[in-house]
Amino acid sequence: MNTAKKRNFSVEFFPPRSEAGKTKLNEVHRKLALLKPDFFSVTYGAGGTTKQGTKEIVLQYSNEGSTLVPHLSFGGTEDREILTLLAEYKDAGINRLVALRGDNPSGMGAAIQHRYANELVEFIRKETGETFHIEVACYPDIHPESKSYTSDVSHFKNKVSAGANSAITQYFYNPDSYFRFVDYCAGQGITIPIVPGIMPITNYANLARFSGSCGAEIPQWLDKRLTGFGDDTEGLKSFGIDVVTRLCEQLLEGGAPGLHFYSMNLASSVNQIWKNLSIKNGG
Ligand code: FAD
Numbered sequence: 001m002n003t004a005k006k007r008n009f010s011v012e013f014f015p016p017r018s019e020a021g022k023t024k025l026n027e028v029h030r031k032l033a034l035l036k037p038d039f040f041s042v043t044y045g046a047g048g049t050t051k052q053g054t055k056e057i058v059l060q061y062s063n064e065g066s067t068l069v070p071h072l073s074f075g076g077t078e079d080r081e082i083l084t085l086l087a088e089y090k091d092a093g094i095n096r097l098v099a100l101r102g103d104n105p106s107g108m109g110a111a112i113q114h115r116y117a118n119e120l121v122e123f124i125r126k127e128t129g130e131t132f133h134i135e136v137a138c139y140p141d142i143h144p145e146s147k148s149y150t151s152d153v154s155h156f157k158n159k160v161s162a163g164a165n166s167a168i169t170q171y172f173y174n175p176d177s178y179f180r181f182v183d184y185c186a187g188q189g190i191t192i193p194i195v196p197g198i199m200p201i202t203n204y205a206n207l208a209r210f211s212g213s214c215g216a217e218i219p220q221w222l223d224k225r226l227t228g229f230g231d232d233t234e235g236l237k238s239f240g241i242d243v244v245t246r247l248c249e250q251l252l253e254g255g256a257p258g259l260h261f262y263s264m265n266l267a268s269s270v271n272q273i274w275k276n277l278s279i280k281n282g283g
Helices: 019-033 051-063 079-091 117-128 149-161 175-187 204-214 220-227 233-253 268-276
Strands: 008-013 039-042 068-073 096-100 133-138 166-171 194-198 258-262
Touching: 008 019, 008 194, 019 039, 019 051, 019 268, 039 051, 051 068, 051 079, 068 079, 068 117, 079 117, 096 117, 117 133, 117 149, 133 149, 149 166, 149 175, 166 258, 175 194, 175 233, 194 233, 204 220, 220 233, 233 258, 233 268, 258 268
Parallel strands: 008 039, 008 258, 039 068, 068 096, 096 133, 133 166, 166 194, 194 258
Antiparallel strands: none
């Protein structure tokens, strides 16, 4: 890996569903903008619930001077609606996207037949050429629906062949999982930057539930330590900051091309980890 290249440090939000959530996120954005991340990305509710919310947040924070990167998926949307959205983003000066297959929101079952992310990358390239830098997702602990490690990486490679410029990983807590994955991908000819996705630890129950569904592994030692905190949320957060800071240090020391923080619309852990790492904008 080439560590001389500029590293990218970014933060992810999801669009809030209520006015109170929006007010809270405005404050979180204000605080985290002081860290000068390379960009903020905003997730896209492929099931339909937050499509409009994504655009609103992207345009608002972009107007306030931040660099914004919308997530996007077909998610049952007509191609022409995606084209309109791409045109709106282009007009607003957005030049980077995260292209995904997406998932159905829990409770919707197989309501939407999703199209694989490589199709979306192809579509964006065909319709908009090189207007957008395209990020895609990848999975060091392997996507839960994939048949094998090999097939998952081969599907990742299809996204790169379709025109993806870089990738962000699902979160993980074992740095070896990331380094092995990057090495394996390199062996398969995948040489785009693979930025680790970092999930701060703030709430054990949510983390355990989410990890179960997205296939991200919580190592047994960590799981046991976290359950031991019980109702002591402040103790858990502080321990989580130590663990995740150390993970980030190992990743950066090993040559990771940046870090992407899943903020869960919360500022304090991201803020503290960022400061512990002395991340400077410009990598
Ligand atoms: P794909 O790359 O299409 O892969 C999905 C699965 O299908 C994998 O198991 C893959 O191996 C397999 N596959 C791919 N192509 C084929 C093929 N041709 N034949 C058979 N199998 C195939 N979800 C949201 O709803 N909104 C978001 O904003 C969002 N943001 C995310 C950001 C990041 C960085 C990450 C890591 C995930 C995000 N997700 C989001 C979750 C993501 O949508 C899910 O993980 C989803 O299940 C897979 O999306 P993908 O783009 O990786 O899919």
